[in-house]
Amino acid sequence: MPLMTTKPMFDLAYDGGFAVGAFNVNNMEITQGIIEACAAEKSPLILQISKGARKYANMIYLRHIILAAVEQYPDLPIAIHLDHGDTVDLVQTCIKDGFTSVMIDGSHHAYEENVKISAEAVKVAHAAGVTVETELGMLGGIEEDVVGMDAHEYEKNVEKFLTDPEQAKDFWKRTGCDSLAVAIGTSHGAFKFKHEAKLAFDRIEAIMKTCPGLPLVMHGSSSVPQEFIDLVNKYGGSMPNAKGVPEDQIAMAVQKYGVCKVNIDTDLRLALTAKIREVFATKPAEFDPRNYLGPGREAIISMVRRKLHVLNSAGKAEAVNKHWEKLGKPLPGYYKK
Numbered sequence: 001m002p003l004m005t006t007k008p009m010f011d012l013a014y015d016g017g018f019a020v021g022a023f024n025v026n027n028m029e030i031t032q033g034i035i036e037a038c039a040a041e042k043s044p045l046i047l048q049i050s051k052g053a054r055k056y057a058n059m060i061y062l063r064h065i066i067l068a069a070v071e072q073y074p075d076l077p078i079a080i081h082l083d084h085g086d087t088v089d090l091v092q093t094c095i096k097d098g099f100t101s102v103m104i105d106g107s108h109h110a111y112e113e114n115v116k117i118s119a120e121a122v123k124v125a126h127a128a129g130v131t132v133e134t135e136l137g138m139l140g141g142i143e144e145d146v147v148g149m150d151a152h153e154y155e156k157n158v159e160k161f162l163t164d165p166e167q168a169k170d171f172w173k174r175t176g177c178d179s180l181a182v183a184i185g186t187s188h189g190a191f192k193f194k195h196e197a198k199l200a201f202d203r204i205e206a207i208m209k210t211c212p213g214l215p216l217v218m219h220g221s222s223s224v225p226q227e228f229i230d231l232v233n234k235y236g237g238s239m240p241n242a243k244g245v246p247e248d249q250i251a252m253a254v255q256k257y258g259v260c261k262v263n264i265d266t267d268l269r270l271a272l273t274a275k276i277r278e279v280f281a282t283k284p285a286e287f288d289p290r291n292y293l294g295p296g297r298e299a300i301i302s303m304v305r306r307k308l309h310v311l312n313s314a315g316k317a318e319a320v321n322k323h324w325e326k327l328g329k330p331l332p333g334y335y336k337k
């Protein structure tokens with residue numbers, strides 16, 4: 001039953017030239033699409049759940065959908081992770097709900113407050129055997145909304161929001177986190193760059209130097225495939241100027257600069273939405289959900305399979321399982337009841 005924390009995954013990813021894909025799940029079809037792709041490619045994976053997903057789907061359903069996947073593919077290394085947890089209370093609830101990993105995102109707070117809530121989250125999570133991701137720096141998209149700045153302003157001033165390498169060192173030391181989400185020019189959503197799409201590779205390199213051994217996480221890493229944008233725009237949608245992180249830059253961040261976890265949500269949403277729009281537009285009489293959610297799920301499978309090659313995680317499941325066994329098959333307390 002290789003349900004695990006992120007530790008066995010990141011131990012190998014750190015200098016193994018691959019990253020683990022962290023995919024956001026909100027319902028059964030999305031989860032199945034991700035799982036089928038990872039099973040076909042024998043890739044470890046992280047299924048992540050946001051506060052919004054918990055609210056939408058109800059955690060009881062999401063947990064059982066994920067445990068069904070674990071039962072269906074017992075050899076697939078899977079972590080259940082909280083995405084952008086905003087309070088220690090939520091972290092605690094997720095630990096009780098069987099998450100194997102959590103994120104506490106205090107990046108919108110002042111530095112000292114971020115240190116404080118992150119260290120607190122690490123304390124409660126580690127006591128339960130759960131790994132913790134924290135965040136330092138500010139991404140565009142969702143996070144700039146917090147301070148009321150538009151995407152264009154963010155992009156113009158991006159340098160000042162990037163993670164500071166010296167501060168990252170202090171932050172890691174004081175929080176004891178297991179991985180760190182860094183701001184390196186990405187943003188959430190489908191409109192990441194108004195101008196040239198460009199990651200701050202020098203910043204990743206600098207943080208790797210000040211924080212050797214700390215797995216780095218890239219949020220906002222959807223590539224916004226043009227084929228989906230074209231379908232959306234062709235079949236009644238309107239997403240002009242949608243732009244993601246080019247896949248060659250993601251591959252470089254992972255394979256050359258050592259990023260260990262890559263977060264993808266928007267591409268899943270786009271795949272599903274594009275296919276549903278296509279079915280509705282080309283078959284106006286269609287009303288069986290299986291006939292539009294099914295093609296959406298298929299599109300997710302092929303998109304994720306391709307992504308696993310960009311992340312170079314295809315074929316790494318067995319090595320992760322072996323490492324997990326070597327570590328003594330650690331699992332959070334929840335599963336030892």
Ligand code: G3H
Pocket residue numbers: 024050051052053083084142188265266
């Ligand atoms: O980074 C955020 C994820 O894309 C989750 O988005 O809060 O709408 O579920 P959500």
Ligand code: 13P
Pocket residue numbers: 024083084187188189190218219220221222223263264265266267
């Ligand atoms: P995207 O919006 O680029 O898919 O990023 C998702 C993410 O970072 C989830 O935490």
Ligand code: ZN
Pocket residue numbers: 084188219220263
């Ligand atoms: Zn994110």
